[in-house]
Amino acid sequence: MKTILDISIAxxxxxxxEHLFGLLKNVLVQDLGIGRFVFISFDKTWQIAxxxxxxxxxxxxxxxxxxxNQYDDIDVLHSSTETGTNKFEIVVPVFHNKKAFAYLLLGDLQGEKVEISPIIKHLKFIQTLANIIVVALxxxxxxxxEIKQIAIKKELEMAQTMQSLLFPRRLPNNKKIEVKAYxxxxxxxxxxxxxxxxxxxNRTALCVADVSGKGMSAALLMANFQAHLRAQLSISSTIEELVNKTNKRIIESANYEKFITLFLAIFDAKEQTLTFLNAGHQPALLVSENKIVELKKGCTxxxxxxxxxxxxxxxxxLPNHSKLICYTDGLTELEDENGNQLEVEGVAxxxxxxxxxxEIKTxxxxxxxxxxxxxxxxxxxTFLVAEFLR
Incomplete structure (x- = not known):
């Protein structure tokens, strides 16, 4: 009882x-005189603890x-030189919620045969001690x-809040252009x-992009991309120059481990034109004069x-009231009840x-x-829809 009390206090x-295993070792070696044992426990992987x-x-x-998984109760060990268990006589499995968490192999039982060793009467006690320690650990x-998961969740919630700040708080809705997003x-x-x-x-840039992969690494790269893109929009002389600079910045940030697809368009309200470049992204759709045109030209x-x-x-x-619909592949990969994807044609x-x-957004x-x-x-x-007005 004192042993169980000591372990409970610990x-x-x-x-x-290490301290709990030390208490178990003292019981086995000093109190019970067991000269040889191995305690195998599970902590992500099975290992000798x-x-x-x-x-x-x-x-x-x-x-x-x-x-x-071969023993579900205290038993004489089927020892073998091939498995390295020939030095032991008894196996004591430790279960919790019907799942094996440890195995204790006992040998050198004070020189006695297993059948007559006084240790036999203590096996249930040994199993109980081991169970208490294993369950506690x-x-x-x-x-x-759980604490780690709570911390990760809080970090993700903070990251989510920070990422939401990257998106425009207000979208244009004026005499030149109207934009809605999802x-x-x-x-x-x-x-x-x-x-x-x-x-x-006169000029308004519209952009939809997608980083390969998901989660925190993708979000961090996207934040870096957004800051760079916004800085370059006002100083790059052409859209090609901007995309080339952005490509180099992504390589510096991700070291070829991630890529970004991008659709970028610049609406000139004075000239009533749309200049676009599609960098390996889903083709945006331009709706004008009862026609839908896929905007694919660009680069990889x-x-x-x-x-x-x-x-x-x-x-x-752009004819008056032309509309632009750009989106990520999450939209085109939506499936119906038969498993068929929506694809670009379905969006159109x-x-x-x-x-x-x-109505289009709805x-x-x-x-x-x-x-x-x-x-x-x-x-x-993600999708963004825009209407160009005169």
Whole structure:
């Protein structure tokens, strides 16, 4: 009873695993006179946590896989030289919630045969001690993991708040241009991005981008990309120059480990033109005069090549009330009940009969909601719709 009390006091004082294993070792060696044992426990992987009476070679010969999941109660060990268990006579498994968490192998039982050794009557006591220690360590591990998860969640929530500040707080709605946007991250933070930047009195930049991958690393790269893009918009003489500089910046930041797809367009209200460049992104859709045109011209993705192999922009004259729809692949990859993806053609069909910008946004949002109700959506979804006025 004193031994159990000592271990309980140590557990209540949040003693280390080394201290608790030391108490178990004292009981086995000093109190019970067991000359040889190995304590195999599970902590992410199966490993030998404690041993007595073995040299390094004998320890390395023990085949842990030959022991685990073969014994569900105290038993005579089926020892073998091939598995390194020939130095032991008894196995004491330790279970918690019907799951094996440890195995104690006992040998050199004061020189007695297993059947007549006085240790036999103490096996349940040994098993109880080991169980108390293993359960305490498992509970401690779960508690520490919970604390870690809470900290990670708080960090992600803070990152989510910070990332939300990257998006424009107000979208243009004036006599020259009207813009609406939708953003749905898959998790707390996202690799999707959209932006609307007033370059000068006449020019407005519209951008939708997508970083490869998800999570914090994608969000950090996107934040870096956003800061660079906004700085370059006012000083780059051409859209090609801007994209080339951005490509180099992404390589510096991500070292070829991530890439960004980008659709960037600059609306000139004075000239009534749209200059765009598509860097490996989903084709934006331009709706004008009852026609839908896919905007594909540009270059490959950014962040993979030191020099972009081919890069070209295009400038289009805009009839009044032309509309632009740009989006990330989370939208085109939405699936119906048969598993068929929406794709670019499906997006075009959705917006074809709608002339009002609000109606277009509402129809796309409805399609996303339908997909959510049928199956889980495992990607970020972003789209931006704009109408150009005179």
């Amino acid at each position: 557990i209540n004082k949040n003693a280390s695993s 404690l041993q007595e009476g073995l040299n390094e070679n004998q320890i390395s010969e023990i085949n842990i896989d030959s022991i685990i 498992e509970n401690k591990r779960l508690y520490e993991e 953003y749905r991250p898959h998790s707390e933070v996202s690799g999707d991005y959209y932006d609307v930047v007033q370059i000068d009195a 993705v950014l962040g993979m090549f030191d020099e972009l192999p081919k890069i070209e922009s295009e400038t289009i004259a 069909n959705l917006i074809d009969s709608y002339q009002n910008l609000k 129809r796309l949002e409805k399609r996303i909601k339908e997909a959510e109700n049928k199956s889980a959506i495992d990607d970020d979804i």
